[in-house]
Amino acid sequence: MKIAVCIKRVPDSETRVKIAADGKSLDEAGVKFILNPYDEFAVEEALRLKEKAGTGEVVVIALGPPAAQETIRTALAMGADRGVLLQIQGLHPDGLETAKALAAELRDAACDLILFGKMAIDDYNHQVGPMVAELLDLPCVTTVAHLEIAGGKGTAEREIEGGVEVVEFPLPAVLTTDKGLNEPRYPALKGIMAAKKKPLDVKPTAPGPGALEILSLTPPPERQAGKIVGEGSAAVSELVRLLREEAKVL
Amino acid sequence: MGKFRGVDFYDVDSLLSEEERAVRDTVRSWIDERLMPIIGEHYVEGRFPKQLIPQMAELGLFGANLPEEYGCAGLNNVAYGLIMQELERGDSGVRSFASVQGALVMYPIYAFGSDEQKRRWLPRMAAGEVIGCFGLTEPDYGSNPGGMITVAKETKDGWMLNGAKMWITNGSTAQAAIVWAKTGALDDVNSIRGFIVPTDTKGFSAKDQKGKLSLRASDTSELVLQEVCVPKDALLPKSSGLKSPLMCLTQARYGIAWGAVGAAMACYDEAVSYAKNRLMFGRPIGGFQLQQARLAEMLTEITKAQLLCLQLGRLKDQGKATPQQVSLAKRNNVSIATDVARETRRLLGANGILAEYQAMRHLANLESVYTYEGTHDVHTLILGQEITGLNAFN
Numbered sequence: 001m002k003i004a005v006c007i008k009r010v011p012d013s014e015t016r017v018k019i020a021a022d023g024k025s026l027d028e029a030g031v032k033f034i035l036n037p038y039d040e041f042a043v044e045e046a047l048r049l050k051e052k053a054g055t056g057e058v059v060v061i062a063l064g065p066p067a068a069q070e071t072i073r074t075a076l077a078m079g080a081d082r083g084v085l086l087q088i089q090g091l092h093p094d095g096l097e098t099a100k101a102l103a104a105e106l107r108d109a110a111c112d113l114i115l116f117g118k119m120a121i122d123d124y125n126h127q128v129g130p131m132v133a134e135l136l137d138l139p140c141v142t143t144v145a146h147l148e149i150a151g152g153k154g155t156a157e158r159e160i161e162g163g164v165e166v167v168e169f170p171l172p173a174v175l176t177t178d179k180g181l182n183e184p185r186y187p188a189l190k191g192i193m194a195a196k197k198k199p200l201d202v203k204p205t206a207p208g209p210g211a212l213e214i215l216s217l218t219p220p221p222e223r224q225a226g227k228i229v230g231e232g233s234a235a236v237s238e239l240v241r242l243l244r245e246e247a248k249v250l
Numbered sequence: 251m252g253k254f255r256g257v258d259f260y261d262v263d264s265l266l267s268e269e270e271r272a273v274r275d276t277v278r279s280w281i282d283e284r285l286m287p288i289i290g291e292h293y294v295e296g297r298f299p300k301q302l303i304p305q306m307a308e309l310g311l312f313g314a315n316l317p318e319e320y321g322c323a324g325l326n327n328v329a330y331g332l333i334m335q336e337l338e339r340g341d342s343g344v345r346s347f348a349s350v351q352g353a354l355v356m357y358p359i360y361a362f363g364s365d366e367q368k369r370r371w372l373p374r375m376a377a378g379e380v381i382g383c384f385g386l387t388e389p390d391y392g393s394n395p396g397g398m399i400t401v402a403k404e405t406k407d408g409w410m411l412n413g414a415k416m417w418i419t420n421g422s423t424a425q426a427a428i429v430w431a432k433t434g435a436l437d438d439v440n441s442i443r444g445f446i447v448p449t450d451t452k453g454f455s456a457k458d459q460k461g462k463l464s465l466r467a468s469d470t471s472e473l474v475l476q477e478v479c480v481p482k483d484a485l486l487p488k489s490s491g492l493k494s495p496l497m498c499l500t501q502a503r504y505g506i507a508w509g510a511v512g513a514a515m516a517c518y519d520e521a522v523s524y525a526k527n528r529l530m531f532g533r534p535i536g537g538f539q540l541q542q543a544r545l546a547e548m549l550t551e552i553t554k555a556q557l558l559c560l561q562l563g564r565l566k567d568q569g570k571a572t573p574q575q576v577s578l579a580k581r582n583n584v585s586i587a588t589d590v591a592r593e594t595r596r597l598l599g600a601n602g603i604l605a606e607y608q609a610m611r612h613l614a615n616l617e618s619v620y621t622y623e624g625t626h627d628v629h630t631l632i633l634g635q636e637i638t639g640l641n642a643f644n
């Protein structure tokens with residue numbers, strides 16, 4: 001079983017990000033970057049499938065800046081066999097350009113499965129996985145919360161509004177993974193040391209300009225301090241008045 | 251509780267390699283997710299979180315700076331120190347557990363053991379299948395371990411040990427004890443040798459030390475050895491004299507110097523967020539000069555301690571660190587960590603006395619750390635002797 005997992009380097013959700021001077025990108029100074037948490041589920045699932053099969057290969061592929069090598073090594077430390085960095089200079093291209101670059105890398109890779117996190121926590125696009133599937137003309141199941149692979153086909157469960165959808169699909173296929181699929185392992189310390197010695201191919205990549213242009217980034221408005229209008233039933237009429245007259249929600 | 255982000259005022263991170271940071275971050279998030287939610291309760295109940303041992307082993311936390319051929323992670327000493335830092339950021343008891351297993355049990359087997367002993371014990375200890383303890387201190391011999399009265403007599407087919415050991419971390423949990431005993435006359439410190447004693451050997455017993463108000467989430471026990479007979483190959487062949495256990499202590503003290511920084515960072519982090527959020531007299535207490543002075547002092551001492559550790563670690567990796575340098579770091583860092591914990595406790599007002607917050611737990615723990623592995627005073631005397639060439643111990 002050969003499995004490719006596409007991963008992205010993203011700012012840690014706990015970091016307070018600042019917008020750079022150009023008004024359209026993030027100021028990376030002092031920002032901690034991590035492996036996109038949804039991609040961790042994908043890496044973990046790939047490792048489990050390989051371990052269950054007792055044979056196979058897990059390749060992680062990232063499109064990103066040179067520093068994304070570190071992100072790849074996190075996945076290698078978890079247990080992936082080798083990594084490929086489609087190295088860009090500067091900002092990430094839009095979803096479609098990213099998908100094209102990844103699809104070009106994956107086209108002749110003869111993978112049984114291609115896994116993605118359902119979205120990257122920086123841009124929330126939910127796009128790249130399904131786009132790659134489309135470009136490679138492969139079946140695609142998104143937001144997989146449970147997965148079984150047997151006899152050359154797979155069964156996936158997706159949590160949908162009010163229920164669970166069960167989908168059967170042939171291999172090869174593209175899947176995007178959701179929270180709940182598994183609990184990603186910690187990279188063991190030995191794994192961290194071993195990661196240094198695993199192959200990591202760096203391929204300079206120049207994605208097209210894309211159709212999407214970021215015009216500006218703005219932080220959400222500062223939240224106003226809360227107000228306690230009083231306690232107990234005596235405060236209710238004041239609260240209702242404020243909700244009606246100030247907040248205008250009633 | 252959110253993710254712990256550390257304290258790094260001088261960009262010390264930039265002095266670490268990618269692997270060193272990765273090791274640190276892994277242990278940090280493991281502590282966040284697995285220890286922090288349960289430590290308060292375990293502390294109050296006086297229980298070591300034994301259920302975490304398999305996970306610690308799987309991560310590779312035991313003897314992490316020993317070679318891979320024995321199932322260890324083969325990390326450098328800086329990465330090892332960062333592990334200790336992050337463990338103690340959680341709780342000194344958890345760091346103590348790993349320190350004892352790695353620096354006081356696996357290290358002497360590695361340094362003084364035969365090939366056979368190394369192959370037999372180290373991989374199982376790295377895997378957490380065999381837990382060890384280190385028996386040096388005795389009821390009447392603490393700061394002066396050379397005075398010990400535990401003895402080992404050679405018999406026809408091995409050794410017979412008699413004596414008692416006190417304050418032994420992991421003593422009731424361990425399957426194997428490294429016991430230090432005199433093989434010659436009681437006034438002959440050169441006759442001190444180390445033995446690997448399986449704790450199920452006849453005549454060996456361990457009793458939990460009751461009534462601790464410090465290191466409550468750690469097993470501290472008294473060991474009694476009554477005509478304990480072990481085979482010849484229980485002796486660590488390359489151990490010789492008092493300097494052997496002291497070499498182990500140097501390893502453990504090195505880790506403690508880092509660990510103390512972890513405890514201090516945990517408290518400082520708590521102090522800062524409390525100071526920003528606690529309103530008194532209509533404003534955050536962090537806006538008062540008195541509290542700012544506290545925080546400034548803490549940050550200064552933590553930053554100095556971090557740099558001290560890092561340089562000590564780099565020296566150790568080059569094989570150049572001296573025991574006296576380790577003493578300076580243990581002495582300074584544990585002392586400042588205790589101060590940081592105490593000041594945080596005070597800054598938190600009444601909340602500072604609760605197990606729900608960390609400061610009082612760290613403060614109480616650090617009082618043990620201040621005493622074990624050479625008391626603060628003993629390290630003062632070690633440095634005094636190094637500086638003057640004059641021995642002030644006796």
Ligand SMILES: Cc1cc2nc3c(=O)[nH]c(=O)nc-3n(C[C@H](O)[C@H](O)[C@H](O)COP(=O)(O)OP(=O)(O)OC[C@H]3O[C@@H](n4cnc5c(N)ncnc54)[C@H](O)[C@@H]3O)c2cc1C
Nearest residue numbers: 384385386387392393417418419618621622623625627643
């Ligand atoms: C929680 C805990 C865990 C421990 N775990 C272990 C373990 O796993 N294995 C182990 O072997 N030991 C362990 N110890 C024992 C520890 O190493 C000793 O407590 C320590 O060495 C001090 O010995 P003592 O308690 O007998 O104090 P003492 O030596 O009696 O010291 C009492 C006081 O006198 C001072 N003092 C002593 N000598 C001098 C001097 N020459 N000049 C000036 N002042 C002096 C000391 O600094 C101290 O303040 C542990 C202790 C604790 C508290």
Ligand SMILES: Cc1cc2nc3c(=O)[nH]c(=O)nc-3n(C[C@H](O)[C@H](O)[C@H](O)COP(=O)(O)OP(=O)(O)OC[C@H]3O[C@@H](n4cnc5c(N)ncnc54)[C@H](O)[C@@H]3O)c2cc1C
Nearest residue numbers: 528529530531535538539540541596597598599600601603
């Ligand atoms: C065990 C215990 C028993 C108690 N029993 C009683 C009782 O029986 N009855 C009762 O009424 N209360 C009792 N208390 C409450 C006690 O009096 C308060 O804890 C104390 O007044 C401090 O208030 P606080 O805890 O809210 O801390 P805070 O007032 O929030 O203070 C937090 C920190 O900010 C500092 N600080 C506050 N204001 C300033 C300022 N202007 N400038 C600089 N620093 C400032 C404080 O010194 C402290 O370090 C008890 C507390 C404890 C721990």
